[in-house]
Amino acid sequence: MVVPIGHILTVSLLMFGIGVVGVMVRRNAILVLMSVELMLNAANLNFVAFARAYGSPVGHVFPVFVITVAAGEVAVGLAILIAFFRNKQSVNLNDVDLMKG
Amino acid sequence: MTPAALLFYALAGVMLGSAVMVVTRRNPVHSAIYLVLTFLSMAGIFVLLEAEFVAAVQVLVYAGGIMVLFLFVVLLVGLHRLGGPARTWQALVGVGATALVVLLVQSAIGDWQMEIAPNGDVLREGGGNLQAVGRLLYTSYLLPFELASVLLLVAMVGAVLLALRREAGPGGDTL
Numbered sequence: 001m002v003v004p005i006g007h008i009l010t011v012s013l014l015m016f017g018i019g020v021v022g023v024m025v026r027r028n029a030i031l032v033l034m035s036v037e038l039m040l041n042a043a044n045l046n047f048v049a050f051a052r053a054y055g056s057p058v059g060h061v062f063p064v065f066v067i068t069v070a071a072g073e074v075a076v077g078l079a080i081l082i083a084f085f086r087n088k089q090s091v092n093l094n095d096v097d098l099m100k101g
Numbered sequence: 102m103t104p105a106a107l108l109f110y111a112l113a114g115v116m117l118g119s120a121v122m123v124v125t126r127r128n129p130v131h132s133a134i135y136l137v138l139t140f141l142s143m144a145g146i147f148v149l150l151e152a153e154f155v156a157a158v159q160v161l162v163y164a165g166g167i168m169v170l171f172l173f174v175v176l177l178v179g180l181h182r183l184g185g186p187a188r189t190w191q192a193l194v195g196v197g198a199t200a201l202v203v204l205l206v207q208s209a210i211g212d213w214q215m216e217i218a219p220n221g222d223v224l225r226e227g228g229g230n231l232q233a234v235g236r237l238l239y240t241s242y243l244l245p246f247e248l249a250s251v252l253l254l255v256a257m258v259g260a261v262l263l264a265l266r267r268e269a270g271p272g273g274d275t276l
Contacts, residue, residue, distance in 0.1 A: 003106045006213035008150075011113045013210070015120055017203040022124030024195035030129050030175055034136050037167065038120055041143055044159075048152040057233035061242050063155045064234075067162050068249040072256030074167050078174045079263035085178050086266070 008049040016042035029084075029091045033077050040070045109149050116142035129175045133168060140164045154234045 015038055022035025044063040051059020081091055088095050119138040126132045140163040147156035238246050 018120045052150040075260040079260035
């Protein structure tokens with residue numbers, strides 16, 4: 001083991017926290033999508049860390065699926081963003097109020 | 102402290118620093134560049150943890166594919182119409198709540214020492230990491246693997262449909 005697994009998990013936790021803060025604080029939809037990517041990456045780091053600790057390659061399979069889902073999520077998210085921008089000329093999430101009562 | 106451990110801490114520092122820069126930069130292009138740096142540092146950490154295949158996929162898909170998509174949309178949308186930050190009190194509440202949760206979880210996991218498994222070198226045996234992952238992907242995880250391809254197809258069709266301009270031309274041509 002290169003380092004104690006607690007340190008790897010802490011790095012992953014901090015990365016996830018940064019992503020959560022980005023989603024909550026930024027109002028730019030593109031930045032929010034980037035922050036979601038940070039969170040998904042933090043989850044991948046946990047999988048790989050435990051794969052290393054248990055000596056099992058199964059933990060390397062799941063990050064591949066996570067990356068696949070992330071790619072699909074970004075593609076659809078950015079497409080929604082483009083459609084929204086075409087209607088409202090904005091990517092500010094405060095302007096996303098079409099379904100607000 | 103071994104050189105590998107030093108490298109891990111250096112990469113982790115670069116990764117967390119650039120992740121902070123991603124969420125704090127006002128210019129989304131700068132955020133995207135810092136996001137590339139974050140992904141590349143993460144790939145380095147994956148290599149240190151002997152996950153070479155995941156590291157390669159990380160560089161190819163994230164730093165190569167997803168970032169191009171982000172930059173494309175940022176430049177398509179234009180930089181001058183982007184939303185500003187949230188109100189100060191909202192930002193403070195968000196940062197405070199997240200910091201609290203992070204501290205709580207950190208106190209639980211921070212000093213977790215896990216012994217390396219007795220078969221810890223299994224990742225290096227039998228042709229290495231790529232062969233092991235490939236065998237798993239095409240045997241035990243064949244169904245999820247195929248479902249992932251269906252998911253990508255659905256995402257692709259959905260993205261094209263959503264981003265398509267809805268102006269039917271004379272021939273019913275909508276692009």
